[in-house]
Amino acid sequence: MKALMWEGVNKLAVGEVPDPRILNDQDVIVRVLRTVTCGSDLHLLSGYMPTMQAGDVIGHEFLGEVVEVGPGVRTHHVGDRVVVCSFVSCGRCWYCAHGLYAACDNGNTNPVIGETLWGFAPGGCFGYSHAMGGNAGSHAEYVRVPFADVGAFRVPDGVSDERAVFASDAAPTGWMGAEDGGVSPGDVVAVWGAGGVGQMAARAAMLLGAERVLVIDRLPERLEQVTRHIGADVLDYSRVDVGEALLEATGGRGPDVCIEAVGMEAHSTGPAYAYDKAKQWLRLQSDRPTAVREAVYHARKGGTVFVLGVFAGVVDTFPLGAIVNKGLTVKGSQMHGQRFIPRLLELMERGELVTEHLATHVMSLDDGPKGYELFKKKQDGCVRSVFVP
Incomplete structure (x- = not known):
């Protein structure tokens, strides 16, 4: 599949990477409909976040359609339109039970890095360095979503893709x-x-x-x-x-x-x-x-x-x-999105929270490097670049 990859400081490239597949029974595979640049991604580009590797797929704010479901998933079905929280959390550990989802003990598959850097490891995050679990990011055609019953949320029919995608990260x-x-x-x-x-x-x-x-x-x-x-x-x-x-x-x-x-x-x-x-x-x-x-x-x-x-x-x-x-x-804190996203989708449905104006530049994933250049340099009035794979 096609994806936008980090290749080094201030270097991005669009290329082919392997399609994601179900690895655990609580996974789903999502076909990405919208994925958004985020200011925190710029720290990756600038080389200030450690443990990035050439070829890593970046991006963590996204919305898509479920196309494959693991046998342990209970709340999602093929064809569901979902917005996915940028942080990966299990929903069962002590931290998740107390609403501290970004501190999840099980969402980060590389905890030793965070323990070395910060004393304890945070949860995992899509597309945000191996210190955050090394999960493939959302600037791609498809994404594997671990713990989907915890981190993916069905989007109400009355909420557009352009509005709902910001419930993934910016709004919560x-x-x-x-x-x-x-x-x-x-x-x-x-x-x-x-x-x-x-x-x-x-x-x-x-x-x-x-x-x-x-x-x-x-x-x-x-x-x-x-x-x-x-x-x-x-x-x-x-x-x-x-x-x-x-x-x-x-x-x-x-x-x-x-x-x-x-x-x-x-x-x-x-x-x-x-x-x-x-x-x-x-x-x-x-x-x-x-x-x-x-x-x-x-x-x-x-x-x-x-x-x-x-x-x-x-x-x-x-x-x-x-x-x-x-x-x-x-x-x-990092973002405890699972605690807020359902409420935000309700506010979006009622028109009390509007976000689509943030998407000043909508473009193909092929134009990902250009989108990040506009976003980083704040050119042409760019507030957020949105990619449509």
Whole structure:
């Protein structure tokens, strides 16, 4: 079958790979209908995520049709249209039983890598390095989906492919940041990043009752999407002092909840960003914590910071003193999508959560390298590239 493969730093290629097959009785094979680029994929391209190998099929956000079913699958049948959670989870271990699906003990077939890097291994993820299980990704014609009864969800007939595909990763990731970040009615929420995840976090905060939501970015096409489709306020950090604007918006306190939706290649202005970028290029630190640092400094005393962006290793000049002396709660996680996807599909069906505007560039899988170039360089107003195998 045809697939988009990682061939090295900033190198992608479309080629032929073996068709997937049922390996365990709880697997299904899905024919991919839509698969989406994600900001976390850019960290693979930049070489900041370890344990990638040439020929790995990338992609983790997708929707498709079930074409083959393992003998142990109970809830899916051939012909079902399903959206698949990007994280692979068994549904039975202690972590899954407590709703911590991305920490599943059985979804990652290479746990020793994560244990070495981070102390414990996370669950598995499609197309996201061998540290996350080495699962073949979704930028392909077909995908094997392990634990399908846990991670695949039937899409309601009234929800289009273009809307439902974002229930795979962007929407549940954003919702997790708002819900697990503790957004409550009347809160003021600040979101760093106006990409797909940031927009979904902002919309989730609004649906959870936030009084005001402000989204911080510099790209006009993304800020315009926030205004038009999400309904939140926007701050262009290249034009305003974000700290002063947030104080003004909150009566001098700062936001109740700050959500970082940028990740390890954050962009900003000023000397702190230049310092982070230089150290990352020199591999003296693995990640740029610029947006996380800003969120910590600008959150109100006693507030919450939730880190949604992907980080791989270590950072420098982390403001631990601000966390302690301001009494902040700081949380972070990979996405526990199985907990949120059914609810999000219902919201999509009712029209309360719209996502199709994120798909600014829809193209053939053959154009995958071009789609990633547009996405990475933010050219032609690209927010997300969507591939149709």
